[in-house]
Amino acid sequence: RAKQKGRNQYQRFSEVFDEKLHRRLTLRNELRIAMDQHDLQLYYQPVINQSGHICGCEALLRWLHADLGWVSPEDFITIAEQTGQIVELGRWVLWRACNDAQCLVQSRLMPGRVAVNLSPLQFYRSDFLADLGSVLEEVGLDAHWLELELTEGTLMRDTRSSIDTLNSLAEMGITTAIDDFGKGCSSLDYLQRLPVTRIKLDKSFVHAIDHGDCNAAVCKSVIVLGRELELEVLAEGVETRAQYECLLGLGCEKFQGYLFARPMPFSALCKLLQDGPGKPLQPRL
Ligand code: C2E
Numbered sequence: 001r002a003k004q005k006g007r008n009q010y011q012r013f014s015e016v017f018d019e020k021l022h023r024r025l026t027l028r029n030e031l032r033i034a035m036d037q038h039d040l041q042l043y044y045q046p047v048i049n050q051s052g053h054i055c056g057c058e059a060l061l062r063w064l065h066a067d068l069g070w071v072s073p074e075d076f077i078t079i080a081e082q083t084g085q086i087v088e089l090g091r092w093v094l095w096r097a098c099n100d101a102q103c104l105v106q107s108r109l110m111p112g113r114v115a116v117n118l119s120p121l122q123f124y125r126s127d128f129l130a131d132l133g134s135v136l137e138e139v140g141l142d143a144h145w146l147e148l149e150l151t152e153g154t155l156m157r158d159t160r161s162s163i164d165t166l167n168s169l170a171e172m173g174i175t176t177a178i179d180d181f182g183k184g185c186s187s188l189d190y191l192q193r194l195p196v197t198r199i200k201l202d203k204s205f206v207h208a209i210d211h212g213d214c215n216a217a218v219c220k221s222v223i224v225l226g227r228e229l230e231l232e233v234l235a236e237g238v239e240t241r242a243q244y245e246c247l248l249g250l251g252c253e254k255f256q257g258y259l260f261a262r263p264m265p266f267s268a269l270c271k272l273l274q275d276g277p278g279k280p281l282q283p284r285l
């Protein structure tokens, strides 16, 4: 009887395993097709400053699969990194984001920099800077409109090489942000030496802020650290008024989150920028 139970458990385990493996293999092949058929889209989430105005945005990749529905970027980017497809995909993201940015510049709607997420596989390629330069040139976008986001994990993989690349980006006029800050336990010594512009406080710390009582130890520490190192702090994943007010009180400079706006198609971003020039984006209550 115990044996029978064990076998059932194994069977259940292997079914789950097969299902996962199957899904991964499917996604890998489907991603190839999606890339060929242009089924991928860039959404944009506004970045808000202390006075509630839109001061930039972040490009976020979206994939709407005919049968599977929306596939989470966390899932398909992991797969694209394993298969190496991320290099081609990432180049497309940069190209698309630069084109949209140029469109905003030309229609005088550009609120600030457009931030693009980078995979370590892109960042550490020997031709990364040359490739980036040629995208900017091809599109005709001034590099001052671009920001690149890297995780702590990416930057810590090879700090010497990271510092060189970050310096080159700064020389080009491109700013850089450490994404999901606080999750990666990077050494404070290295942080001090990394020539980045901004840190993006990970949303898990933002969500930990209590309603009413503002005892957000990590948020507070990161904001103080940012001030000491002269790095701008942006809080990601701001969902509630309590979180926003607490962070504002702590001196956080920029905000992103569902409280203000969800990631949206480029056309919706254009409409938002057209409708409210100079108008603060009110938190949605
Ligand atoms: P990320 O760069 O940290 O992006 C922030 C994520 O938080 C996005 O998830 C965004 O939709 C979500 N978010 C924004 N506001 C809120 C909020 O108020 N509450 C909550 N709970 N979530 C919020 P998304 O779009 O699913 O992307 C997940 C991750 O996938 C990104 O995290 C980024 O690491 C990666 N990713 C997305 N697009 C790209 C890309 O073009 N290239 C690369 N390499 N990675 C990308």
Ligand code: MG
Residues within 6 Å of the ligand: 058, 117, 149, 179
């Ligand atoms: Mg990001």
Ligand code: MG
Residues within 6 Å of the ligand: 179, 180, 200, 202, 236
């Ligand atoms: Mg993030």
Ligand code: MG
Residues within 6 Å of the ligand: 180
């Ligand atoms: Mg994240």
